[in-house]
Amino acid sequence: MNKFQDILKGGDLRSIGKANKIVAMVNNQTAFDELFEGLTYSDRKVVMRTADAIEKITLRKSDYLQKHKIELLNLCQSAKDIELKWHLALLVSRLNLTQKELGNTWDLLTKWASDRKESKIVRVNSIQGLFNLLQQNPSLSQDFNLTLSEIGKENVASLNARIKKLQNASR
Numbered sequence: 001m002n003k004f005q006d007i008l009k010g011g012d013l014r015s016i017g018k019a020n021k022i023v024a025m026v027n028n029q030t031a032f033d034e035l036f037e038g039l040t041y042s043d044r045k046v047v048m049r050t051a052d053a054i055e056k057i058t059l060r061k062s063d064y065l066q067k068h069k070i071e072l073l074n075l076c077q078s079a080k081d082i083e084l085k086w087h088l089a090l091l092v093s094r095l096n097l098t099q100k101e102l103g104n105t106w107d108l109l110t111k112w113a114s115d116r117k118e119s120k121i122v123r124v125n126s127i128q129g130l131f132n133l134l135q136q137n138p139s140l141s142q143d144f145n146l147t148l149s150e151i152g153k154e155n156v157a158s159l160n161a162r163i164k165k166l167q168n169a170s171r
Helices: 003-008 019-025 029-040 044-058 069-078 082-094 099-114 120-136 138-152 157-170
Strands: none
Touching (some): 003 019, 003 029, 003 044, 069 082, 069 099, 082 099, 082 120, 120 157
């Protein structure tokens, strides 16, 4: 267990614990790399809080993620816990992806966004992740619009709110 995992352990799964404290502590690639180790930790709470901190850090320092691209893409394929998936859906859209990686990531996020059995947060964040990828790859707009159209037919408030927000942002 490293210092970050020790700080993030304990408490309730519904709490971010001291994730914001960790965000303030990570100010270089080495510290980020140490934090990243928490994504494969055995304690689900530590994993979720690590992912939360990584998401917040990479809003301003997305380049920290690039070193971990393969590991992050593999984690997306194996993730089972919803609280990890909802963070991964946003994190993968911050990576510099090859065309093949983009295609695989697009397919995965579309699957998560469209799967009625997924949590609403995973689905909303997957829609956001797709939108973020679309900004880098406008050629996917037809596929994106089709996905939004299908999801919109479900008439789920949280999903429709995100769809509306993204449609307004596109104008």
